Amino acid sequence: MDILLIGGLWLDGSVWDGVASSLESLGHRPVPLTLPGQGDGAASATLDDQVAAVLAAVDAASGGPMVVGHSAACTLAWLAADRRPERVAKVALIGGVPTPDGQPYADFFEVRDGAMAFPGWEPFQGPDAADLDEEARRAVAASAVPVPEAVARGVVRLTDERRFDVPVVLVCPEFTPAQAREWIEAGDVPELAAAGQVDFADIGSGHWPMITRPAELARILDAAARAV
Numbered sequence: 001m002d003i004l005l006i007g008g009l010w011l012d013g014s015v016w017d018g019v020a021s022s023l024e025s026l027g028h029r030p031v032p033l034t035l036p037g038q039g040d041g042a043a044s045a046t047l048d049d050q051v052a053a054v055l056a057a058v059d060a061a062s063g064g065p066m067v068v069g070h071s072a073a074c075t076l077a078w079l080a081a082d083r084r085p086e087r088v089a090k091v092a093l094i095g096g097v098p099t100p101d102g103q104p105y106a107d108f109f110e111v112r113d114g115a116m117a118f119p120g121w122e123p124f125q126g127p128d129a130a131d132l133d134e135e136a137r138r139a140v141a142a143s144a145v146p147v148p149e150a151v152a153r154g155v156v157r158l159t160d161e162r163r164f165d166v167p168v169v170l171v172c173p174e175f176t177p178a179q180a181r182e183w184i185e186a187g188d189v190p191e192l193a194a195a196g197q198v199d200f201a202d203i204g205s206g207h208w209p210m211i212t213r214p215a216e217l218a219r220i221l222d223a224a225a226r227a228v
Contacts, residue, residue: 001089001225002061004080004197005032006054007210008071009106009152010144012039017220018214026222031057031065035076035109037148043115047154049106054080064089068227071207072106075099075156077162078191085162089228091219094171095207096189097183101158105151116152118144127174128207136211158191167197169224171217173205199224 003023005016015031020030031102037045037051039202054076058065067088069077074096081088109119120128127138157178170192172180177200184192192198201220203209 001135001228002029002031002063002065002144003221003225004054004057004061004065004067005030005075005210006035006040006067006069006073007033008073009071009108009116009147010038010140011070012143012145014039014143015208015210019210019218020060020213023221026218028063028222028225029062031061035056035073037151038145040153042164043146043148044150046150047156048149050076051079051083055083058084058087061087064129066092066221066228068094068221069093069096070094070210071096072099072108074122075105079158081157081166082158082160082163083099085160085166088166090167090224092169092171092216094209095175097189099156099192101156105156106147107153111149111152114149116149117147124207131206131212132208140208140211141178146212166196167196167199167228168192169199169201169218169227170197171201171203171209171221173203173209174207177202188224199227 007015012035016032023030036042036049067077069078074093078098203215
């Protein structure tokens with residue numbers, strides 16, 4: 001199966017190198033995406049530009065792809081299901097949930113000079129970054145790409161209720177499946193509460209399992225793809 005891999009904020013497609021290698025050995029065609037404004041030099045990119053890049057990858061895929069989003073990019077994966085419900089075979093969400101319609105995509109940190117830079121590790125102390133050693137932290141910080149303001153503050157627009165028919169697997173790194181179920185049942189994740197099929201997969205990692213546990217994450221994605 002074609003598996004599209006979308007990294008979260010500040011990340012380009014290279015963050016998926018280890019996962020992609022393992023997925024290839026498992027018989028899949030991984031397609032790591034470098035998003036407009038996050039590695040291609042397009043500092044003026046917008047959220048619409050990123051959505052368009054994801055949709056182009058969906059349209060170019062062989063058969064119905066599984067679209068994988070990490071962290072904030074879980075919303076991009078869900079937008080792919082919204083725009084291409086007849087094409088996307090499954091959505092895998094890693095360490096995040098879809099932003100609801102009408103809300104800013106990822107307005108989480110200070111924007112300066114038209115971009116939201118990586119804020120350092122202080123906001124991610126605790127379970128998020130507990131399994132990243134100092135070398136990994138330095139590497140992530142050094143390669144982090146400031147996210148254009150028009151991406152971070154772009155407004156999410158969801159329009160096609162057929163997205164709720166696309167199966168979802170929520171991969172739970174720094175939180176547990178039980179916690180995720182509680183959030184959904186409490187109404188804190190309205191998009192997943194309305195989804196017809198949501199499965200859960202636990203991975204005992206921090207927020208960036210593609211860096212710290214790439215082979216294990218690939219096995220989880222392989223199992224999700226084969227369950228379509």
